[in-house]
Amino acid sequence: MQMHFDIVPGSPVPIYRQIVEQLRRQVAGGQCQPGDELPSVRALALQHAINPMTVSKAYSLLEAEGLLERRRGVGMAVAATRHRTDAPTPTQLLRPTLREAAQQARELGLDASTALSLFAQCLQDAMPDERQDPGSPSA
Incomplete structure (x- = not known):
């Protein structure tokens, strides 16, 4: 699944929050399924001309809340099972x-x-x- 992000650099919403919120919505809405791989930090940063640390911060926050999981040698993917039971609809x-x-x-x-x-x-x-x-x- 090719994930799409609409990053608006001039938005008052920080870029890492834009990534976090868009991924939450894509998962909640079913556009992203468990196991779907995310673009690498470097690839997403290059695509949107943003700092890789910004992408890394967003991915880390989503990993901490159980939405994403790190796969050794592959990168980040949508978690197969949510570690949180309070996942928003x-x-x-x-x-x-x-x-x-x-x-x-x-x-x-x-x-x-x-x-x-x-x-x-x-x-x-x-x-x-x-x-x-x-x-x-x-x-």
Whole structure:
């Protein structure tokens, strides 16, 4: 499985946190399966022109929480078994972002239907392969 990372150097979120949060979401959402190998520290750092220590820090944090495991001679992989029983669900991971977006919508004076319509459009833009009715249960 080829893992994809969207690293935004100018973001207020530190790069190592971007890597950590994206991997958590990919595992929780099923895009990464147990045993999937991660890009090497060097490869990911070169691909995104970031410091290898930044990637190493992210991988180490995820290894400490049991999401990743180090494989001798191979590198890092998604852990076959989670060492933590409190693994967050996809909805638990998304909720803080949606709360922040809801707060911003309120501050901007947007009504709920406008905000929901905008969110539905953002979902369609992010998932062009899944052309669905925004009101359908799986959207």
